């Protein structure tokens with residue numbers, strides 16, 4: 314059984330569950346301990362105990378530890394990327410890329426330990442000086458999803474640690490292996506006991522324990538909208554700081570004047586890579602009528618060339634769906650789309666391969682109205698809906714007609730329309746002639762409306778969540 318990391322010690326749990334490879338459900342990667350509330354409580358206590366020394370300790374040393382974590386992640390990217398592909402199902406290339414990105418994030422925040430700035434001002438009162446500084450919060454609880462099993466724990470943990478907080482990480486039930494490796498790396502890089510703790514187990518037990526414990530100053534959560542709403546309310550009730558990254562129903566607008574090849578690539582990449590299991594996936598393709606039929610036909614043709622299969626196999630573009638429950642959700646939505654009157658132009662079928670896995674061919678719907686459920690609800694699978702519009706104005710209105718607001722893209726050669734879209738899109742991230750998914754590690758990530766709550770993640774903006782501001786007045790006498 315893979316143990317928990319609590320207070321610098323590896324601790325076994327009362328029970329364990331198998332981690333199953335979605336490309337080959339006969340394969341058990343390992344058994345992972347399932348913590349109970351008492352273990353979550355012990356991890357919180359360890360993090361609380363470690364906080365004073367860590368927060369007041371050398372920022373040089375902190376940076377060195379984070380840098381060493383980044384170096385090891387990058388050096389071991391082929392091996393860890395493979396583990397990631399085995400437990401989550403994205404392709405090997407995607408798994409390796411994600412691991413390298415996790416390493417780069419640690420290196421970015423290693424530098425940030427030395428760059429945290431404040432302000433020095435004069436007071437309106439003569440002889441008084443004012444300083445504004447940022448301080449760490451204390452123990453932070455990180456609750457993460459399965460779709461980026463190393464990058465999301467990394468971008469939360471690196472920022473939390475860089476600014477002097479101590480951490481309890483609760484990874485998703487489906488993907489404990491990457492989080493376990495990350496914990497092992499952080500521990501061996503020299504993080505003092507209790508600075509970083511890993512508690513694997515059910516959200517309803519371990520996640521809830523973190524959310525409810527008064528010693529946990531802040532919760533950073535990425536996951537579903539429903540769970541996020543519950544966590545947000547619980548944190549608010551006890552005055553804990555909370556950051557929520559939740560769903561998306563991201564539009565990619567394609568105008569008549571777009572470079573068609575580029576638009577097709579953006580759509581296929583954004584909607585179907587990583588098996589469509591990205592909160593930034595382009596699930597609504599909003600296309601003006603002059604190019605609509607050519608675009609839909611070209612995407613369908615591209616989809617027929619995409620190879621769906623075992624995540625580790627050469628030449629596979631799209632790995633399996635993460636588990637049976639998600640596969641059933643995807644199939645349900647494909648059914649709902651058909652019943653609502655949308656036309657399935659490509660894919661949407663179970664695919665049989667040599668290994669038993671959750672393989673689904675990328676599904677493209679046309680004749681979709683933006684009021685249909687497949688255009689409004691996040692599916693989180695390889696399913697995209699093409700919506701026909703008259704012109705740019707209607708495209709923009711449809712793009713914004715959604716409860717979500719994470720990422721929004723446009724493919725166009727028109728500077729005027731690209732600029733108007735950048736200004737008017739109600740989304741945290743806007744992409745011009747690029748897929749809606751795929752972001753840089755050194756700039757803010759997050760959304761508007763129902764997609765996100767609280768300050769942005771990543772880049773220097775992460776300090777807004779992981780620190781609190783202190784204003785000090787000094788009169789020298």
Ligand code: ADP
Nearest residue numbers: 456457458484485515516517520521536537540
């Ligand atoms: P999904 O349905 O895609 O797994 P969730 O939002 O349920 O998305 O899961 C995201 C993370 O939130 C996971 O780590 C999960 O264990 C955790 N989680 C689920 N329910 C709760 C809860 N009630 N309290 C705290 N964390 C939870």
